[in-house]
Amino acid sequence: MHSQTTISRFPSLSTQTHFESLISFIKSTTKTTQLLEIHAYLLRTSLIQNTTFSVPFLNRISLPPLQNLTYSLRTFSQISRPIVTHYNTIIRAYAMSKYPEKGFYVYRDMMRKSKSPNSQSLSFVTKCCTKSCSVFGGLQVHARILRDGYCFDTLLLTTLMEFYSGGGKGDDACKVFDEMPQRDTVAWNVLVSCYTRNGRTRDALDVFDRMQRGEHGCDPDDVTCLLVLQACSNMCAFEFGERVHQYVKDHGYSHALNICNSLVAMYSKCGQLDKAYEVFQGIPNKDVVSWTAMISGFASNGRGREAINVFREMQRMGISPDEQTFTALLSGCSHSGLLDEGRSIFDRMQRVFGLVPNIHHYGCVVDLMGRVGLVEDAYELIISMKCKPDATIWRTLLGACKVHGNLTLGERVIERLIELKAQEAGDYILLLNIYSSAGNWEKVIELRKLMKEKGIQTTPSASTIELKGEIHEFKVDDTSHPRINEVYEILDEIEKQLKIGGYNAEITDVRLSYHSEKLAMAFGVLATPPGTKIRVAKDLRICTDCHNFAKMLSAVYSREVTIRDRTRFHHFREGRCSCNDFW
DNA sequence: GCGCCTCCGC
Numbered sequence: 283m284h285s286q287t288t289i290s291r292f293p294s295l296s297t298q299t300h301f302e303s304l305i306s307f308i309k310s311t312t313k314t315t316q317l318l319e320i321h322a323y324l325l326r327t328s329l330i331q332n333t334t335f336s337v338p339f340l341n342r343i344s345l346p347p348l349q350n351l352t353y354s355l356r357t358f359s360q361i362s363r364p365i366v367t368h369y370n371t372i373i374r375a376y377a378m379s380k381y382p383e384k385g386f387y388v389y390r391d392m393m394r395k396s397k398s399p400n401s402q403s404l405s406f407v408t409k410c411c412t413k414s415c416s417v418f419g420g421l422q423v424h425a426r427i428l429r430d431g432y433c434f435d436t437l438l439l440t441t442l443m444e445f446y447s448g449g450g451k452g453d454d455a456c457k458v459f460d461e462m463p464q465r466d467t468v469a470w471n472v473l474v475s476c477y478t479r480n481g482r483t484r485d486a487l488d489v490f491d492r493m494q495r496g497e498h499g500c501d502p503d504d505v506t507c508l509l510v511l512q513a514c515s516n517m518c519a520f521e522f523g524e525r526v527h528q529y530v531k532d533h534g535y536s537h538a539l540n541i542c543n544s545l546v547a548m549y550s551k552c553g554q555l556d557k558a559y560e561v562f563q564g565i566p567n568k569d570v571v572s573w574t575a576m577i578s579g580f581a582s583n584g585r586g587r588e589a590i591n592v593f594r595e596m597q598r599m600g601i602s603p604d605e606q607t608f609t610a611l612l613s614g615c616s617h618s619g620l621l622d623e624g625r626s627i628f629d630r631m632q633r634v635f636g637l638v639p640n641i642h643h644y645g646c647v648v649d650l651m652g653r654v655g656l657v658e659d660a661y662e663l664i665i666s667m668k669c670k671p672d673a674t675i676w677r678t679l680l681g682a683c684k685v686h687g688n689l690t691l692g693e694r695v696i697e698r699l700i701e702l703k704a705q706e707a708g709d710y711i712l713l714l715n716i717y718s719s720a721g722n723w724e725k726v727i728e729l730r731k732l733m734k735e736k737g738i739q740t741t742p743s744a745s746t747i748e749l750k751g752e753i754h755e756f757k758v759d760d761t762s763h764p765r766i767n768e769v770y771e772i773l774d775e776i777e778k779q780l781k782i783g784g785y786n787a788e789i790t791d792v793r794l795s796y797h798s799e800k801l802a803m804a805f806g807v808l809a810t811p812p813g814t815k816i817r818v819a820k821d822l823r824i825c826t827d828c829h830n831f832a833k834m835l836s837a838v839y840s841r842e843v844t845i846r847d848r849t850r851f852h853h854f855r856e857g858r859c860s861c862n863d864f865w
Numbered sequence: 866g867c868g869c870c871t872c873c874g875c
Contacts, residue, residue, distance in 0.1 A: 341866090367866095374867080405867050440868050471869040505870045512871090540871035547872065571872040578873060606873040613874060645875035674875040681875095849875075 301334070308338045314350065317343055321357065330360055337367055344375040351379050366397050373406040377413060385410030386419045401432055405441045412445040420445045436462060440469045443476060452480030467493075467500045474509040478516065484753055486513040487522055504535045511544040518819030518846050520552035521751045543571045550579025553817060553844045553851050568599070574607045581614025583851040584860035589614035590623060605637060612646035616653060617850050617861065624650045641667075645675045652682025657691055673702050677709060681823075684716050692716045707738050708822070743822040745798035747806055756801040765805070770796070773804040776835065785834040787827060799828050799845060803835060806843075815842040823847045833857050 308320060317339070324330040324339065336357070344354040354375045361368055369392040376385030389399065389407040399407070404427055411420035424442060432438050439462050446455035455476045462469060470493040477486035490510045493500045502510070507530050514523035527545060535541050542565045549558035562568070562576045573596040580589035593611055596603065603611075608631045615624030628647050631637050644667050651660040660679055664671050676698045683692035696713050710733050717725040746755045760766055773796070777787075799820050806816035824832075824847045836843045837857030845852045853860040 370866090402867060409868085437868055444868070466868095468869050473869095475869060503869095508870050538871090543871045545871095569872090574872040576872090581873095604872085609873040609875095611873095616875095640874095642874040646873095649875065672875085676875095678875050 305335065305338055308335070308342055311342070312347055314348055314353075317348070317353075321353070325360060330357070331362060333365060333367065336361055337371070340368060340371040344371055344378075346378075349375075349378060351375055364397075366392070366400055366403060369397060370400075370402045370406055373403060373410060377406050377409040382410040382413035383416060383419075386414070386416060389423075398430075399426070401435050401438050404430075404432065405438050408438075408441045408445050412441075412448045415449060417449055420449065433461070434463055436464050436466055436469055440472050443469070443472045447472065447476035447479055450480065452476055452482060464498070465500065467503050467506065470500050471503075471505050471509060474506065474513065478509065478513050483513050483517045486510065487517065487519060487753075490522075490526070501533075502529065504538055504541060507535060507541055508544050511541075511548045515548045515551035517746060517748075517753060518552050518817065519748050519751075519753060520549075520554055520817065521748055523548045523552055525751070539565070539567065539569060539572070543569075543575050546572060546575040546579065550575065550582065551846070553583060553846060553853065555579055555583050555585070568601070570601055570604050570607060573601055574604070574610055577607060577614065578610035581610050581617060582849075583853065584617050584862075586614040586618025586620045586623070590620075590627075603635065605640060605643075608635075608637065609642045609646060612643055612650070616646050616650035619650075619653055619862065621650060621654050621656075638668075641669050641672060641675060644669070645678055648675055649678050649682070652679055653685070655686050657682050657686055657688050661691060661694075671698070673699055673706075676702070677712075680709060680712050684712050684719070687716065687719050689716055689720050689722070707733075710738055743798055743820065745802040745818050745820040747802040747816070747818050749806075749809055754802070754805060756798045756805065758798050759796050760798065760801050763801075763805070765808070766801075768808055769801055769804050772808045773800060776804055776807060776839075779838050780831065780834045783834050783838045785830060797825065797828050799824060800831060803832065803843065803845075807835075807839060807841070813840065815844065817844045817846075819846045821848060823849060824852065829859065829863075833859055 304320075308317070311317060320339065324335055329335045330339070340354060340357055342348065343350050343357065354372060358364065358368060358372050369388060373385040373388050376382055376388065385407055389403060389410070392399065392403070404423055408420065408423050410416075411423060427433070427438060427442065439458055443455040443458045446452070446458065456473070459465070459469065459473050470489060474486045474489045477483065477489065487510065490502060490506070493502060493506075507526055510526050511523060514520070514526065530536050530541055530545070542561060545561045546558050549555070549561060558576065558579045562572065565572050573592065577589045577592050580586070580592060589611060593603070593607070608627070611627055612624055615621075615627065624647060628639065628643065631643070632639060644663065648660045648663055651657070651663065657679065660682065664675055664679065676695050680692060680695045680699070683695060692713055696709060699709055710729065714726060714729055717729065744755055744757045746753050748754075754763065756763060763769065799818055802818045803816055806818065810816070824845055829852065832843045832845060832852065832854045834857065835841060836854035843854040845854070851860070
């Protein structure tokens with residue numbers, strides 16, 4: 283009713299005021315119904331042909347909160363001679379929609395009509411190519427950017443970096459960055475995100491210093507901190523993370539909720555639960571993300587009961603858990619072997635909170651059942667799922683079959699993986715280990731032959747250890763580290779000592795050579811004074827042998843050892859592990 | 866005028 287009066291009032295005013303108030307009304311309204319009335323009015327008066335009206339109208343209808351693609355397209359089609367800005371609006375609308383590839387068609391169409399794209403058109407169409415993973419389109423746009431001389435446009439080039447980074451072409455993104463004559467903080471941020479996304483976490487951390495050092499230095503902003511904290515989590519770079527925390531305090535970001543949440547996650551993922559909890563308690567207005575981060579922190583560090591307590595506290599505070607909260611909680615139950623608690627939470631999640639379990643939730647429950655030996659039940663659960671089982675969930679069960687030496691089920695599971703055409707080297711290694719644990723050497727030889735025939739290559743795993751803020755990396759049977767000879771020497775010495783303590787190298791695991799985590803631990807013993815905590819991060823899951831090795835090391839050398847593997851933390855102390863062998 | 870961004874898991 284209100285809008286009706288507003289529009290009908292327009293003609294009574296002088297033309298100037300009429301137009302001005304109409305435009306400001308378009309810019310301020312957020313109601314689709316009001317915009318539809320205006321649309322009808324613009325059409326009736328042919329004012330829609332006037333860019334002064336059509337541009338703000340298109341912006342309003344195509345951008346959030348309305349984002350109405352249908353009306354944007356209809357309006358666009360009613361404009362008889364669209365200009366570049368109109369096209370840009372539509373390309374942007376497609377970039378934000380579910381059909382990003384159509385943005386590229388509009389871009390091509392506009393060029394066919396001899397309209398030259400400007401910086402904005404190129405920026406939006408690049409985004410379309412990024413979202414639709416169109417390598418072909420992106421390369422064409424890149425060529426156009428160079429041809430039209432936009433190589434000074436920082437903003438446009440940053441968008442182009444995103445295209446390469448998202449398409450897994452990190453090197454090309456870096457090249458665009460290197461050739462940029464000017465860089466702002468956002469360009470640096472995209473570089474960090476590019477490194478993180480493409481697995482070059484170390485380089486991501488280096489950027490934090492590089493950007494401050496540079497000639498035309500840029501100060502990291504809050505987004506830089508978020509990204510770098512993520513990189514610290516991935517690398518288990520605790521000391522680096524602390525430095526970023528200091529930077530956050532010094533630059534007044536310590537009250538930003540997203541930064542605080544990232545800090546909780548970073549400290550948790552570096553195994554520093556006390557620090558994580560300290561930051562967590564200092565957050566005045568904790569949201570779901572904060573609570574989930576803390577639950578996950580306890581969960582991945584093998585403290586399932588505390589994770590459940592935090593969850594209870596969260597409910598007392600009236601914060602509703604979301605799907606991710608339950609994933610964290612259920613994974614906590616599985617890491618700590620809390621079968622009944624896990625089952626009850628899985629049940630309450632559906633009954634009380636009305637959430638439909640997704641593949642991750644099922645994955646956690648399968649993991650939980652598998653760990654405690656209910657492998658057949660876990661198999662039944664996967665079969666009963668409403669969603670399609672993926673390779674990962676089968677792989678989880680395969681791992682459980684290995685732990686419990688269930689050969690027949692293991693074979694059935696690998697068949698499923700083969701059906702999904704998703705079998706990886708790691709899956710064969712697991713099956714291989716199942717056979718060798720059972721002493722079935724014929725099958726071992728047969729499978730090895732099969733792997734050779736299929737050309738399956740095992741990727742060497744790597745472990746890292748941080749000393750004085752510097753990251754040292756070791757691979758299986760490493761030969762590259764500068765102090766590798768000393769490392770092997772001390773490793774032999776350690777093994778001798780541990781054997782006296784009762785450690786025996788297990789021969790059930792096939793790949794028995796110098797595992798990277800052993801090398802990293804040995805380096806820790808070598809390079810730090812006695813009594814210093816050893817913190818190692820590993821990209822795959824730790825094997826039984828290395829687990830025993832670490833347990834014994836913690837007792838014989840009186841060192842606390844922390845190993846973060848692909849899925850969780852292991853805190854070793856006085857010959858025991860926080861995981862109680864539930865891993 | 867447009868770009869980067871917090872919590873989960875197998």
